[in-house]
Amino acid sequence: MTVTTATKGRPADLEGGGVRRRGAKGRGGMTKRRGVDWLLLAFAIVAAIVIIAPFYLILINSFKSPADYSNGGPLALPTALNFDGIIAFWERVNFPQKVWNSFFIAGMVALLAVLISVLNAFAIGIGRVRGRSWIVLLFLLANLLPQEALLYPLYYMFREVGLYNNVWSVIIVFTVIQAAFGTYLLSSVYGTFPREVLEAAAIDGATRWQILWRVIFPISRPTLSVLVIFFFIWTWNEFLIPLTFLVSNENQTVPVAISVLQGDRLMDVTTTSASALLGLIPTLLFFLIFQRTLTRGITAGAVK
Structure with missing residues (x-):
């Protein structure tokens, strides 16, 4: 009887010891670092x-x-x-006007680039055009070209059409550049879109435009939101092309205004820091406002 009790008790002891060995965790159930x-x-x-x-x-x-x-x-x-540095920078460059120029350019580029990217990716990824892989490769190579190589051809072209020193010249350039990246990304995403969903919509009588705007666009909205945010921030921070094509003071963006002011002989360190702070605040506010949208868009594909 004693042997039986000991035998029955041994698995319990071993199980308890096993629990203690397997459960070598710190407080709160977390393993030791x-x-x-x-x-x-x-x-x-x-x-x-x-x-x-x-x-x-x-x-x-x-x-x-x-x-x-x-x-x-x-x-x-x-x-x-x-606040002398902030006031000096605010008054010298007319900061509200520079913020509006940057906001208008970045906002238009973000919206137009995403729209063009959706249309291109729909034709390449869903339409399955011939030479799809080569077309996507060309869009990828367009993102690898340095901006310095584009300055002279673009300068000559905009001078000929009368868009030099016009904000629309910068909008057109960055819309094409950002749309190339957006097309490359979205065409890969749309290429894996379930064909059954598209065929079901077509059987129900949906046209291509209805399939795009009522089926594909709502599903890919998180990805498009991320692209809008990135395109806005990337365009806002651009410096070389706005510096080249926006020569007048009333058309300059915030990064260009900061760089031009730094070349002033009256510039001091405190005013330089104030200009950097004022230039950082709009993008920081934009990021904080759309932080939840950005997080949802990035994690949308991670969870079914």
Whole structure:
């Protein structure tokens, strides 16, 4: 009887020991961190510090007076809030006008580029045109061309058609550039679209336009939202082409206005920091407003 009890009790003891061995977890059910985990965590912290450091310097130096900067240096906190640098930049470049120019150009490019990308990708990915692979390759190569190689041909063309020093010249250039990337991306996505859904819509009497706008467009809306956000931010931050084609002060964008002001002999470090801060705020607000849309669009394909 004693042997039987011990025999019956051994699996329970072993099972309990197994639970203790398999359950070697910390509090909250999380496993103990290994050395690699701590190394990755330290690397992430260092990377975050490197990324945040420039923004910190811009923020504290934007609210310093030139004398305060000379006495304390770039790393010291301001002894008192001083808005002279922000006011000087605001008045010298007419900052509201520059923000409107950048917003108008970036917004038009984002919408037009996504629209053209959808139409191109529908013809290539859904329509299955001949030479589809070569066409997609050409769109990919268009993104690899450096902007410096496009300056002279575009300059000559816009001078001939009367669009030089016009915001529409920049809109046309960036719409083509961004649409090339959008076509390459969406054509790959639409190429894997279920044929059964398209055939069912066609049997129900839907035309090609109805299939595009009532079937494909709603399903691909998260991806299109991500493209709109990226195209807007990429176009907003562009510098070389707007600097070349927008020579008048009333047509310049925010990055061009900052660079032109930095060449002024009256420029000081505090005003430079203030210009960088004011130029960063619109894109930061845009990102924060559409952060949820961006997150949903990126993770839409990860979960069925």
